Amino acid sequence: MSIKINAVKGMNDVLPGAVGRWQELEAVAREVFALYGYREVRTPVVEPHALYARGVGEQTDIVGKEMYVFEDKGEDRLALRPEGTAGTIRAFIEHGAYVDGPQKWFYMGPMFRRERPQKGRYRQFHQIGVEAFGIAEPAIDAEQIAMVQDWLSRLGVSAALQLNSVGDPACRPAYLADLRGYLEGHAGTLCGDCRERTQKNPLRVLDCKVPGCQPVLQGAPRLLERLCQPCREHFAAVRAGLDALGVAYRVEPRLVRGLDYYVRTAYEFTSDALGAQSAVAGGGRYDGLVETLGGPPTPGVGFALGVERLALILEALGRPIPARRAAVFLISADAEGAAAVLRLSSELRKAGVACDLDARGGKLARQFKQAERVGARFALVLGGQELAAGEGKLKDMVTRTETPVRLSGLAARLREVAP
RNA sequence: GUGAGUAUAGCUCAGUCGGCAGAGCACUGGACUGUGGAUCCGGGGGUCAAGGGUUCGAACCCCUUUACUCACCCCA
Numbered sequence: 001m002s003i004k005i006n007a008v009k010g011m012n013d014v015l016p017g018a019v020g021r022w023q024e025l026e027a028v029a030r031e032v033f034a035l036y037g038y039r040e041v042r043t044p045v046v047e048p049h050a051l052y053a054r055g056v057g058e059q060t061d062i063v064g065k066e067m068y069v070f071e072d073k074g075e076d077r078l079a080l081r082p083e084g085t086a087g088t089i090r091a092f093i094e095h096g097a098y099v100d101g102p103q104k105w106f107y108m109g110p111m112f113r114r115e116r117p118q119k120g121r122y123r124q125f126h127q128i129g130v131e132a133f134g135i136a137e138p139a140i141d142a143e144q145i146a147m148v149q150d151w152l153s154r155l156g157v158s159a160a161l162q163l164n165s166v167g168d169p170a171c172r173p174a175y176l177a178d179l180r181g182y183l184e185g186h187a188g189t190l191c192g193d194c195r196e197r198t199q200k201n202p203l204r205v206l207d208c209k210v211p212g213c214q215p216v217l218q219g220a221p222r223l224l225e226r227l228c229q230p231c232r233e234h235f236a237a238v239r240a241g242l243d244a245l246g247v248a249y250r251v252e253p254r255l256v257r258g259l260d261y262y263v264r265t266a267y268e269f270t271s272d273a274l275g276a277q278s279a280v281a282g283g284g285r286y287d288g289l290v291e292t293l294g295g296p297p298t299p300g301v302g303f304a305l306g307v308e309r310l311a312l313i314l315e316a317l318g319r320p321i322p323a324r325r326a327a328v329f330l331i332s333a334d335a336e337g338a339a340a341v342l343r344l345s346s347e348l349r350k351a352g353v354a355c356d357l358d359a360r361g362g363k364l365a366r367q368f369k370q371a372e373r374v375g376a377r378f379a380l381v382l383g384g385q386e387l388a389a390g391e392g393k394l395k396d397m398v399t400r401t402e403t404p405v406r407l408s409g410l411a412a413r414l415r416e417v418a419p
Numbered sequence: 420g421u422g423a424g425u426a427u428a429g430c431u432c433a434g435u436c437g438g439c440a441g442a443g444c445a446c447u448g449g450a451c452u453g454u455g456g457a458u459c460c461g462g463g464g465g466u467c468a469a470g471g472g473u474u475c476g477a478a479c480c481c482c483u484u485u486a487c488u489c490a491c492c493c494c495a
Contacts, residue, residue, distance in 0.1 A: 006486085061493050065420085083495085111495080116420080118489060127495060193492080204493090258494055268495095279495060306495030333453050368455035383453070397455075 010115070010123030012308075020321040021311050022126075025155060026108060029128050032151045036143065038104040038130050043087040045110060049077040055086035055293050057260030059200070066113040080112035083259070084129045085286065085302055086293070092133055093295035102134035108307075120277035120309045129283075129304035133290065136299040138234050141265045141285060142241025144301055148269060148281055149247050157313050159269040159280050162252035163242075164224070165235040166203070168263040169288065171228035176202055178221050186216040203256040224253050234264050261286040265301065273316035274309055281305035326356040327418035328394075329371035333364060333383025340382045344407070351411035353418075371397065377418040380405075 007013060014022060030040075049069050056063050068080040081087050084107050097103055108128040117123060130147075132140050145161065152159055167175060183190065183198040183205055190198070191210045198205055206217055227235065242249055249267075257266045266284035274280065283303020290298035330345055332338040341357055348355045358370040364381070371379045381393040381402075392410070395402040405413060 009486085066493085113494080115493075116491090117487090118491095121494070125495065129495090276490065277494070282495065304495055309495060331454080363452095364454050365451080366455090370455085372455040379455080381454075385453085393454090395454075400455085402454085 010117035126307035131302035138237035329376035
């Protein structure tokens with residue numbers, strides 16, 4: 001070997017032995033999303049830098065310090081997408097999809113953020129997300145949250161739902177000003193981080209875990225008590241919707257989302273199987289965003305789920321990784337058998353029976369070992385003896401019993417015993 | 420960006436006081452000339468992360484660097 005080349009830091013391989021877990025959760029997502037009327041959209045992994053600067057917000061950590069930005073031959077300033085909503089909205093606007101009334105879209109794919117990797121957080125990570133455009137009513141917020149719940153339950157995962165309202169442009173600015181004033185008044189008793197956050201993102205201060213800060217935070221003004229009437233009604237309706245749909249949640253007044261565009265509904269599904277990065281999915285409403293990005297005023301709600309994190313939860317639960325295996329492994333006992341095996345494999349595959357064989361040939365023992373390794377349900381031995389009789393020896397790899405079978409009609413028989 | 424921990428075979432890890440580089444699993448061959456799970460016997464596989472220093476002698480002690488992991492920040 002010459003110089004060894006490894007994967008880029010924070011970017012991981014998902015090998016064949018593990019990829020079944022991803023396929024399972026993706027398959028369930030597609031199934032569930034279809035039940036709720038969401039359709040898939042695929043957008044580029046690279047977008048103009050300006051899309052995120054304007055859409056996600058210059059002052060967010062994501063745009064400010066985590067994005068992969070590069071010049072395309074010195075002409076355009078591009079970025080690897082750090083999240084999926086902005087690009088989806090760009091496509092929504094660009095293709096005039098808003099003329100067709102409300103739209104429910106979903107996407108799945110890689111996102112990129114240049115952070116220090118740790119458990120459940122990677123530089124290339126994968127999100128499955130949905131966006132519902134054109135519906136201002138709280139019913140869609142509730143339906144969407146219920147859909148996440150539905151998806152997770154079908155996977156046997158239970159995650160705690162935390163719900164909050166972060167207000168809107170009518171009530172949040174005044175609240176933030178008050179909160180900042182209050183925090184500045186108590187700056188002396190706050191930790192260094194909090195004094196900084198007071199200016200940068202005062203809502204974050206409320207989430208501080210430093211014991212010394214707690215007394216000040218207890219007395220801080222609360223956003224939920226300062227919501228304007230429309231926000232208050234919206235939040236109440238979302239809660240009523242969740243109750244009607246049988247979704248349990250906890251109101252978490254300190255829940256803040258890291259992206260600037262959220263208004264009103266904000267929520268997060270968390271799991272204690274994840275270590276420090278406990279959020280498996282997060283989302284909320286972003287009513288002004290389509291307009292910010294140059295489209296007509298269009299309300300929107302969406303969420304994104306971390307695929308690596310969900311896979312981590314499934315692993316922690318000890319869930320087996322589903323795998324698609326060959327129904328039958330064809331084994332040749334001699335040269336005659338080898339030729340027959342090749343013909344038979346073609347026939348079986350045409351008939352839709354998954355079969356495999358050891359292209360190396362060789363001793364029976366080795367071929368059986370390979371059959372074992374690939375997890376084939378049955379092994380079929382073919383040699384001169386068998387061919388002369390027009391049959392093969394079918395061995396059940398689990399019970400280890402062997403019975404002669406006619407070669408004609410084999411595909412139909414295999415579909416019966418190894419569907 | 421900050422902090423801590425770790426680094427020995429493909430994987431998981433031992434390695435005592437500084438004295439020839441080890442185990443289990445995996446792989447491979449045989450015992451078993453047409454049969455995979457067990458058992459037994461054999462085989463291949465190492466820049467002990469890299470570089471420097473101390474020493475008669477370094478996987479082990481010292482310095483530097485790198486990588487990985489976890490955590491902070493923040494987020495999926």
